[in-house]
Amino acid sequence: MRSEAKHRLTCYLSGVHSGPNPSPGLGVAQSLRQAFPHARLVGVDYSVESSGLHSDVFDDIWVQRPWKEMRLPVYQAAIQEVLDGGAFWFSGQDLEVEWLTTSLADRSRAFIPSPEALRQVGKPTISAASKLPLSIPDFISAERSDWDLHAFCREHGWRVWVKGPNYEAMRVRDWPSFRHARTVMSDIWGTDQLFVQRHVLGIEESVALCAYQGELLDCVHMRKHSQTHEGKTWAGQVSEVDAALVEPLREVIADLEWTGGAELEFVRGNDGTLNLIDWNPRFPAWIHAASFAGHNLPAKLIEAAGMGTAALTPFLGNQFTRIVTEIPVRGTHPLPAVRDPLDEWKVGSKHPSGMPDLARRLSSALADGKKAGGEEQKRRAAPTMPAALQWDLNEALVDELPTPRRLLLPRTAQERFARVEHALTSQSVSGVELGFGYSMKTNPHPSLVALAEGAGMFAEVISGAELRQALASGFPPERVILNGPAQQWPAGPAPDSALMAAFADSPQSFARWLREGPPAARYLGIRLRPVTLDSSRFGTSFGSPKRFAETVALLKSLPPEQEIGTHFHFASDVIGPARWMEVYESVIHWAEAIQQGVGRPIRCLDVGGGWFPDDFDREMLPRLEGLMAAAAALLPELAHFFVEPGKAMAQPTMALVTTVLEVRRTREGATEAVVDAAISDLPMAPFYPHRVYGHSAGGEWEALGGGGDRLVGRICMETDILASDLALPDSLEVGDRLVIGDAGAYDASMAYNFGRGILDDACC
Amino acid sequence: MTPVAEMTPVTEVMPAAEWAPWAAWAPSTLSHHDRECCTTARAWFLAMNRSMWRGHGGPAWIAQRFPWGPSRWPLYWCDAMEAEEVDCGAHAALTIEAFQARGIHVVPVQLVQRQEPHHLLHFHGRWSADGASPDWAGEGAAYHEACATLLDGRVEVWDATVSSWLSPDQLRGVRSIAAVRIGGTIATGEVVTWRGLEISLGEWVSPAGVAGEG
């Protein structure tokens, strides 16, 4: 044991867990130990399971009650006493910093920023960074309506994160995983103040700095070389910060009057942009690597506070890696007894320092008078209600219909089809004719098919049955496009004249055409499978030159007078419009390569459907001219360009009217309404948000906002949930009508009979 | 941080025996059968390049699609595109095509990189087993190829095999650069800058300034 000096430097380091997601306390302690060998270092944490407490770098440890149960004023007074006694406090936890900065009467010996500075570095805006040459990736508050959130995710191609206000982020890939992440995150952190941010593809880097009363003392740059599954640094390289960043950073730090450590985490995008993800008000866990690379930031804080001169930290290298090793647990602080497992899923805690508990305490402290625990439920914004829908619902006398009932919305439908009709006349590229093929399978309702016909659309069909229905609905063969893997099913008479186009779904189908005679069509072709989406079951793969050559050879075998075309389809609501545009760009280059290989021009390009209605209106229709021009530039003899919208036309045109059978209030204060519709009437319920409408106090229809309420269906299936994350009206009663919109596409065509006491006729 | 102020001609700093065998090598190029086999293979590669790489950074898809391994030379387009692995010469040649297809000016880069001496037997064994020449691997050093984008007199060196940009300041250890030649066999006298270092195109030089260090 070292002898106790009179005015011995004493530092408390809180947040010392050292695991795959470590806190910085251990690294700060190691750095201080090198700079001030005789300092007294005290490790602080909120559970003996925080592993760094057992490191021998600490002279002493101070284990607190868990955040969940401690008396915050008692702890605050104890810390103040420690500081008043001349010690310094290095906080290693964002939330602890947030708590300390507002609760300490005198911050001078705690290396933490002011509440105002902290506010300015808060996520996701990080307003302090506006003067830095960094950009903040697009984000949206999770308190917006589900409709808007879904649109944001589509816009970013489902490369998005759901993030908490302090930390933790979950990657989401589709609507179900989004909803799951939102629930998990708001449960863990006890807040609805989540946000959704786009993912930035690039290299993860950060800048660690230390500042004292607004003076930037030092900073270093770190590039991650490898990371854990959670994205935490495992190995990296420390270097100087780019001069272009240091100077503005110095000014920002001065403006903020920053004291303490900080870490700016950013992603260097492939396009060279620097995207700021986070500004943490504390040192990063890799801080000791900066020290042995020649920048001992914790020591500089102590020097700035006038506590002497640091011993030189020897330069050991600028690259670092972590290792895993065992150390003995302190005899004075044995591990807690192993608990009998409650259930096999909950093994250990991801947060041994109890941060989520502190988060919940801080957020309920902020919520002040408001009763914690549900009663005062948080509500998210309602989407706006389309005017045509208001008109349709009023006309339909919704309250008098037998339910459940799917309702065709005539004015809404007319508006949809009028859009393509308008595009047909307004978008043109010389020599290329634009056509829209209504995807019959999406919803073959006679009224919609008639509207499509009337709007000058083509019929896009995927079976003999659909083909004959299109012909019977008044489409002449030259206004039909035939696709899909089962075009010959069910067998039936061939049309009298040639179709507009037919595309084989696979090289095998095409080979069958060559053997048995292809359908009579102005254009024949084969569906391509975009190479970046090679897991698709459809189309011919171009994953290797052999496959590509096979396709070229098949097309070459067509009679010389046959005109050829190319087709692809990939749902843009799955990959997002932006990535769809990239796929499109690559497809037209493949078409060019095919054209060269076959030695015959591609004269028809069919880009399929898969557009979410709003994206179709905002992203697709206005770009058509550009898309056609890009294709025509590579395919000079292009004559026809087809788009095959299905849900973009049909989805808004039908709504499901349902009656409330029972209203349940749950223990958490949420409402659950049992209705007479079921998941079998709305099979797409889990996959995208459906806007729900109810009567306002004034009797008008209005869209419901978001919250913790649910609409559950009439059948005995756990999955029979029509809508969750909804805010139902407080006045909701048995017998009330609710309208679920956006139910006119696959909700209509894929609805099934379960729970109606009938079976379809497919069995004998 | 850059510890080297200028490039030294490699002849002054490296024992001739270590690098001389490679000094005369020309950058690798793929061969073409002048038939449909190679025409289709090249058309496929260019369309793939469009699909897999947007033109930012480097075409990392190439080494992902064709991991590093032995190639037999001369290497024809049709064989390269069906190969499961290709060597760094093929990586570099394909990368040059990829950059050029995106309208980016590139020149070949040849390197001598330090290697663990005891890896030599593995390299020789693996290449010989495939009927490929192992001459690129020496004891403690190996011949390697990459390419450099050239814009306004500045180069950045893209190493397709490891899918990253190289830096001249790694002076020690495995894969550090003992010698480099940018721009192929013909010395034009044109000088370019690589991350602060001036280099004459077509001349072998050493960024380390000291041979055999480390």
Ligand SMILES: Cc1ncc(COP(=O)(O)O)c(C=O)c1O
């Ligand atoms: C070839 C083709 N065209 C059009 C569509 C219509 O798609 P959506 O209803 O998603 O617009 C589909 C749907 O799967 C399709 O496969």
Ligand SMILES: [Zn+2]
């Ligand atoms: Zn060939």
